[in-house]
Amino acid sequence: MSFAQQIADLRGYLLKFAHLQLRNEAWAEDAVSETILAALVKPQSFGNRSQLKTWLVGILKHKVIDALRHHSREVSSTDHAENDDTDPLDYFAFQADGHFTETPADWGDPQQQLRSRQFFEILEACVDKLPPVQGRLFLMREWLELSSEEICKDLQLTPTNLYVQLHRARLRLRECLELNWFKKASM
Amino acid sequence: MATFMRTCREVAALLVAREDRALGLADRLALRMHMAICDTCPRFERQMLNLRNSLQQWRNYTESDDLA
Numbered sequence: 004m005s006f007a008q009q010i011a012d013l014r015g016y017l018l019k020f021a022h023l024q025l026r027n028e029a030w031a032e033d034a035v036s037e038t039i040l041a042a043l044v045k046p047q048s049f050g051n052r053s054q055l056k057t058w059l060v061g062i063l064k065h066k067v068i069d070a071l072r073h074h075s076r077e078v079s080s081t082d083h084a085e086n087d088d089t090d091p092l093d094y095f096a097f098q099a100d101g102h103f104t105e106t107p108a109d110w111g112d113p114q115q116q117l118r119s120r121q122f123f124e125i126l127e128a129c130v131d132k133l134p135p136v137q138g139r140l141f142l143m144r145e146w147l148e149l150s151s152e153e154i155c156k157d158l159q160l161t162p163t164n165l166y167v168q169l170h171r172a173r174l175r176l177r178e179c180l181e182l183n184w185f186k187k188a189s190m
Numbered sequence: 191m192a193t194f195m196r197t198c199r200e201v202a203a204l205l206v207a208r209e210d211r212a213l214g215l216a217d218r219l220a221l222r223m224h225m226a227i228c229d230t231c232p233r234f235e236r237q238m239l240n241l242r243n244s245l246q247q248w249r250n251y252t253e254s255d256d257l258a
Contacts, residue, residue, distance in 0.1 A: 020252060057253045092202055101197020107233040110240045118247045126248055144210060145245045146252065151210050162211070169210045170203070177241060 006046045009055060010039055016056070017063050023127060024067050024142045026135040030074060034066040041066075064147055068157075071143065075158045081136045081168075091174035110185050122184060129179035133172050140165060141172035194220045201231045205238050 004012075017038060021031035041062050049055040071078050096104040130138055143149045149157070155165055193216070196204070201224045204217055213221065225231055 060253045092199065092206075095199075095202070097197075097199045101199040103198050103202075103230045103234075106230050107237055109233065110237050118244060118251070120251075122244070123248050123251055126244065146249060148249070166207065166210060170206050173206050173209060173238075173241070177237060180241070180244075181237075 006048075007043060009052070010042050010059065013056060013059055014039065017059060019127075020060065020146070021063060021067055023131060024139065024146055025070055026138055027074075027077075030070045034063065034070050037066045038063045068147060068149075071139070072157050078139055079136055079158045079160055079164075081134070091171050091178065094174065094178050108181060108185060110181075125184050126176075126180065129176050129183065132179060133175055137168050137172040137175070140168045141176070144169065194223055196220045196224050198224075198228065198231055198234075201225070201228070202234050205231070205235050209238065209242065 014035060017035045018031060021034045022028070025031045025034065038059060042059060047058070049058065095107070098104055130142065133141060140154065143154050143157075144151070151162065151165055151169075154160065155162055201221060204213060204221050207213065225235065
């Protein structure tokens with residue numbers, strides 16, 4: 004299979020992550036097209052498909068960061084529906100004195116678990132369910148591995164604003180995984 | 191002493207926050223003291239560590255993949 008064909012075969016794979024991070028069809032398409040163009044300009048040979056993927060995802064991450072910077076205003080502007088005042092920490096229904104009403108569930112030992120494809124699909128579905136701004140900021144931390152300082156600088160956000168969104172994103176993700184994975188796994 | 195006391199709700203918020211920012215000295219101390227005497231918050235901490243670990247594995251998977 005030609006180099007171009009191998010790359011073309013991975014377009015859908017790249018698009019999935021571009022879309023998860025950018026949450027915008029057109030930006031994601033552009034980022035993936037630019038990734039493929041950049042890859043075609045400097046063809047390389049790889050021992051296996053996995054190495055080719057690693058290389059392409061590395062290029063994609065750079066293109067995605069460029070897109071986030073370019074669209075910084077839209078990336079972090081919350082619409083009305085997203086701006087609710089509820090703190091997802093209240094899913095836990097704390098008592099008036101600040102104690103947990105219910106003990107958080109035992110999710111098992113994080114060191115012992117080897118995650119399956121099925122788990123990652125649920126994780127991705129849960130990230131995709133986050134409101135767009137929360138999802139983008141969360142993945143800038145967890146997929147692009149940017150520091151909070153870098154994100155604030157790139158998007159011209161105040162730290163307080165960023166931390167509020169990340170707090171909500173992390174707790175919603177926790178809740179979603181508990182409902183769709185950990186509770187089911189223990190049944 | 192009283193300034194180092196935190197409720198479980200406040201501690202849970204710190205356990206989330208430390209994924210994204212370095213906690214100040216007072217918060218770190220309060221967290222440590224609370225965890226030493228609380229039965230419930232360590233359970234929540236384990237969930238957050240599990241989440242951190244899961245996300246790291248997901249990141250590796252997105253870059254190379256091909257697991258069962």
